[in-house]
Amino acid sequence: MGVKDRREREKQQRRLSIIEAAEALFSELGFEGTTMQSIADRAELSKATLYLYFKSKEELYLTVCMQGLSLFTDRLQKAVKRQRSPEAKVRAIYLAYIERSLEDPMMFRVLQDTFIERIRRNLSEETVRQISGTIRQWLEFGARLVEEGKERGIFRQDLDAYGFSLAAWRMATGLIELALLSEPMVAEPPELRRTLERSIDYLLKGACPQK
Amino acid sequence: MGVKDRREREKQQRRLSIIEAAEALFSELGFEGTTMQSIADRAELSKATLYLYFKSKEELYLTVCMQGLSLFTDRLQKAVKRQRSPEAKVRAIYLAYIERSLEDPMMFRVLQDTFIERIRRNLSEETVRQISGTIRQWLEFGARLVEEGKERGIFRQDLDAYGFSLAAWRMATGLIELALLSEPMVAEPPELRRTLERSIDYLLKGACPQK
Amino acid sequence: MGVKDRREREKQQRRLSIIEAAEALFSELGFEGTTMQSIADRAELSKATLYLYFKSKEELYLTVCMQGLSLFTDRLQKAVKRQRSPEAKVRAIYLAYIERSLEDPMMFRVLQDTFIERIRRNLSEETVRQISGTIRQWLEFGARLVEEGKERGIFRQDLDAYGFSLAAWRMATGLIELALLSEPMVAEPPELRRTLERSIDYLLKGACPQK
Amino acid sequence: MGVKDRREREKQQRRLSIIEAAEALFSELGFEGTTMQSIADRAELSKATLYLYFKSKEELYLTVCMQGLSLFTDRLQKAVKRQRSPEAKVRAIYLAYIERSLEDPMMFRVLQDTFIERIRRNLSEETVRQISGTIRQWLEFGARLVEEGKERGIFRQDLDAYGFSLAAWRMATGLIELALLSEPMVAEPPELRRTLERSIDYLLKGACPQK
DNA sequence: TATGAATGAGCGTTCATTCAT
DNA sequence: AATGAATGAACGCTCATTCAT
Numbered sequence: 001m002g003v004k005d006r007r008e009r010e011k012q013q014r015r016l017s018i019i020e021a022a023e024a025l026f027s028e029l030g031f032e033g034t035t036m037q038s039i040a041d042r043a044e045l046s047k048a049t050l051y052l053y054f055k056s057k058e059e060l061y062l063t064v065c066m067q068g069l070s071l072f073t074d075r076l077q078k079a080v081k082r083q084r085s086p087e088a089k090v091r092a093i094y095l096a097y098i099e100r101s102l103e104d105p106m107m108f109r110v111l112q113d114t115f116i117e118r119i120r121r122n123l124s125e126e127t128v129r130q131i132s133g134t135i136r137q138w139l140e141f142g143a144r145l146v147e148e149g150k151e152r153g154i155f156r157q158d159l160d161a162y163g164f165s166l167a168a169w170r171m172a173t174g175l176i177e178l179a180l181l182s183e184p185m186v187a188e189p190p191e192l193r194r195t196l197e198r199s200i201d202y203l204l205k206g207a208c209p210q211k
Numbered sequence: 212m213g214v215k216d217r218r219e220r221e222k223q224q225r226r227l228s229i230i231e232a233a234e235a236l237f238s239e240l241g242f243e244g245t246t247m248q249s250i251a252d253r254a255e256l257s258k259a260t261l262y263l264y265f266k267s268k269e270e271l272y273l274t275v276c277m278q279g280l281s282l283f284t285d286r287l288q289k290a291v292k293r294q295r296s297p298e299a300k301v302r303a304i305y306l307a308y309i310e311r312s313l314e315d316p317m318m319f320r321v322l323q324d325t326f327i328e329r330i331r332r333n334l335s336e337e338t339v340r341q342i343s344g345t346i347r348q349w350l351e352f353g354a355r356l357v358e359e360g361k362e363r364g365i366f367r368q369d370l371d372a373y374g375f376s377l378a379a380w381r382m383a384t385g386l387i388e389l390a391l392l393s394e395p396m397v398a399e400p401p402e403l404r405r406t407l408e409r410s411i412d413y414l415l416k417g418a419c420p421q422k
Numbered sequence: 423m424g425v426k427d428r429r430e431r432e433k434q435q436r437r438l439s440i441i442e443a444a445e446a447l448f449s450e451l452g453f454e455g456t457t458m459q460s461i462a463d464r465a466e467l468s469k470a471t472l473y474l475y476f477k478s479k480e481e482l483y484l485t486v487c488m489q490g491l492s493l494f495t496d497r498l499q500k501a502v503k504r505q506r507s508p509e510a511k512v513r514a515i516y517l518a519y520i521e522r523s524l525e526d527p528m529m530f531r532v533l534q535d536t537f538i539e540r541i542r543r544n545l546s547e548e549t550v551r552q553i554s555g556t557i558r559q560w561l562e563f564g565a566r567l568v569e570e571g572k573e574r575g576i577f578r579q580d581l582d583a584y585g586f587s588l589a590a591w592r593m594a595t596g597l598i599e600l601a602l603l604s605e606p607m608v609a610e611p612p613e614l615r616r617t618l619e620r621s622i623d624y625l626l627k628g629a630c631p632q633k
Numbered sequence: 634m635g636v637k638d639r640r641e642r643e644k645q646q647r648r649l650s651i652i653e654a655a656e657a658l659f660s661e662l663g664f665e666g667t668t669m670q671s672i673a674d675r676a677e678l679s680k681a682t683l684y685l686y687f688k689s690k691e692e693l694y695l696t697v698c699m700q701g702l703s704l705f706t707d708r709l710q711k712a713v714k715r716q717r718s719p720e721a722k723v724r725a726i727y728l729a730y731i732e733r734s735l736e737d738p739m740m741f742r743v744l745q746d747t748f749i750e751r752i753r754r755n756l757s758e759e760t761v762r763q764i765s766g767t768i769r770q771w772l773e774f775g776a777r778l779v780e781e782g783k784e785r786g787i788f789r790q791d792l793d794a795y796g797f798s799l800a801a802w803r804m805a806t807g808l809i810e811l812a813l814l815s816e817p818m819v820a821e822p823p824e825l826r827r828t829l830e831r832s833i834d835y836l837l838k839g840a841c842p843q844k
Numbered sequence: 845t846a847t848g849a850a851t852g853a854g855c856g857t858t859c860a861t862t863c864a865t
Numbered sequence: 866a867a868t869g870a871a872t873g874a875a876c877g878c879t880c881a882t883t884c885a886t
Binding site: 007011045046047048049 | 846847
């Protein structure tokens with residue numbers, strides 16, 4: 001039945017437009033700061049309609065988080081493919097993460113929330129497993145690149161590959177957070193941009209000259 | 212009069228117990244998530260009593276933050292004094308920051324919140340200014356150590372001292388956040404501990420061996 | 423669609439019942455003395471529902487006032503139209519003001535409150551401006567009548583037209599206040615009625631016979 | 634015992650200083666707008682002490698009101714004594730009432746409150762009887778002056794003496810209210826001052842020239 | 845399916861009043 | 866007699882959620 005199909009498509013469309021509106025608002029105002037009314041307004045639907053698609057504000061939030069993950073994955077994969085050497089790949093993936101985050105701060109922020117204890121508490125085990133699983137995959141991918149680099153003598157032999165991945169990821173994330181603040185707190189935007197770009201070199205080359 | 216003294220002591224005690232309750236709740240539920248009622252309940256006082264000691268929720272929050280900051284400041288200062296070389300000082304300050312954070316996770320969490328956009332939006336400019344001012348002082352202190360190191364040839368001449376401080380701080384913070392999650396998401400606690408301790412070396416010595 | 427019409431009618435009805443409840447309470451207890459809860463109770467609605475119709479207590483108050491003012495305006499306009507000479511017009515407007523006030527004491531009281539310093543302090547400038555603007559228009563209308571009377575030699579040439587309007591208005595208001603007290607304080611109701619009716623002559627003809 | 638006397642005197646002094654503080658605040662901020670704390674602050678006493686002298690905020694308010702009456706009486710009596718003719722006496726009493734009110738707006742406002750239904754509701758019968766009794770005495774005194782004037786042919790024979798007193802009193806009161814508004818609503822201060830002074834002539838001489 | 849309307853529960857804050865000392 | 870400390874009850878207002886249509 002074409003009618004049924006159309007109905008189904010419209011329903012999916014509605015669902016997407018709710019998610020889109022929610023993402024924008026959650027990332028800008030946070031979970032508590034966002035009201036169902038504001039999401040409904042932005043999606044040009046009534047508040048009650050939201051509850052036909054998501055059984056609570058909570059569930060809508062989770063849906064938004066999950067959707068964001070795949071967008072990051074896509075970008076990082078592309079970035080990596082263009083490079084040959086492990087070092088270049090690490091650098092590329094690092095910078096792609098930064099770029100993607102600055103491009104779509106909303107998604108970045110919503111995802112960061114999943115690392116905040118009090119928000120995670122509201123997520124189902126399944127959800128947490130899915131999110132952390134995906135992130136772990138990236139980190140392991142990064143670790144493999146480092147291992148490869150170690151084998152080729154590009155990276156120090158005593159480097160802990162996974163730990164290094166973790167450190168790089170957290171450093172990037174932390175600096176991006178600063179860069180996304182609406183008003184600078186401890187550093188000005190241009191300074192932060194420069195630091196963001198150079199930060200991977202702090203990690204790769206170190207602060208101390210070596211003999 | 213011993214009576215007055217006792218009264219004064221009791222008052223200070225009450226004040227402290229409010230701060231303690233607030234710290235626990237702010238760290239667990241965030242600024243918006245924490246209600247004055249819940250703080251009062253935890254401190255076994257009435258909501259109105261809170262207002263005898265703090266003129267608003269925000270002032271209480273600021274008090275908690277500033278108290279936390281001074282605990283950090285104390286610790287970092289001590290750590291630095293024990294060392295001679297700039298490199299050792301940087302390392303010491305870095306590790307002291309981690310140690311102190313793991314010792315008092317609640318305080319750490321409350322302070323991190325001030326870097327979350329939507330929480331800052333609910334704080335007065337003055338509150339934000341006070342907190343970020345203190346943090347900036349640490350960062351500048353770190354930057355001065357790096358400069359000193361550069362002068363002595365211990366650090367690379369092309370290093371951006373303030374940027375390096377920022378990067379180190381954010382890396383530590385990000386890794387501590389992971390370590391404080393009640394359930395591991397992407398790494399196990401022992402692994403994280405190790406990574407935390409080594410992370411400063413990732414920054415100081417770099418990943419790539421240098422010729 | 424009849425359904426929509428009915429809905430709209432019901433909505434207007436609800437709005438009116440809120441205004442009615444508010445008017446009764448504001449007139450009895452004043453602006454500060456009246457709570458949104460008490461208005462809701464009287465209108466048999468929940469407190470939150472009030473906010474679907476009026477965005478704040480003040481807006482509701484202003485609505486009640488402005489509605490009251492327009493009822494007065496209507497009445498005064500009608501009264502004036504039936505008369506020819508300025509003197510008759512002044513007399514008619516004066517008596518119409520009294521009649522309307524005695525008919526709808528609640529409205530009268532609500533409007534008087536806007537002249538009480540401490541109530542005005544709780545109203546926004548805009549609210550005060552709107553109310554006093556309307557009242558000023560009446561006073562100016564009264565003053566124009568007096569001017570006209572002066573031109574025709576009906577009123578004394580040295581009469582300050584606006585000042586005379588003010589005096590008449592305040593005298594009427596003050597006497598109405600007495601008449602509306604639930605228990606007589608300084609004069610019995612019949613006596614007050616008589617005084618109210620004659621009071622305009624005290625002003626027009628004066629107490630002293632003139633040679 | 635001199636000690637007991639002193640104690641008693643101090644107690645009375647305390648009581649007076651509370652009344653004084655209360656009067657200032659009640660008249661400026663109204664009953665609801667004034668807090669027991671603010672009265673205590675102004676009287677340089679603790680809040681709890683207020684309750685040793687007055688059993689509630691209500692009772693304190695009433696005490697303030699009652700005290701104001703005698704001050705007015707004194708002034709009006711003096712004003713009247715200086716004049717000979719009934720007309721001059723009426724004029725003098727009228728202007729003295731205005732002067733005294735403008736001099737001590739606080740007392741004026743507190744007394745006006747007793748004519749507001751919702752405040753009177755809280756007064757004991759005794760209190761209301763006392764206040765209205767005193768006012769009635771003034772009005773009757775005014776009425777006797779008018780009668781005297783009528784006998785001497787100074788006032789119109791058909792004048793209702795008591796009604797005329799009432800009208801004059803309410804007109805004065807109403808205009809004073811306007812004059813005491815912190816921001817002009819319907820007339821500027823100088824205009825109001827002029828109107829206040831002339832208003833008694835509107836009543837005595839009338840608006841219409843007589844043949 | 846979609847929604848306008850309604851509301852219970854809760855927010856931060858204030859204040860008259862009480863009570864132990 | 867005086868008070869510092871405490872609090873219950875309320876305030877205006879908001880919001881996630883429900884329900885009749």
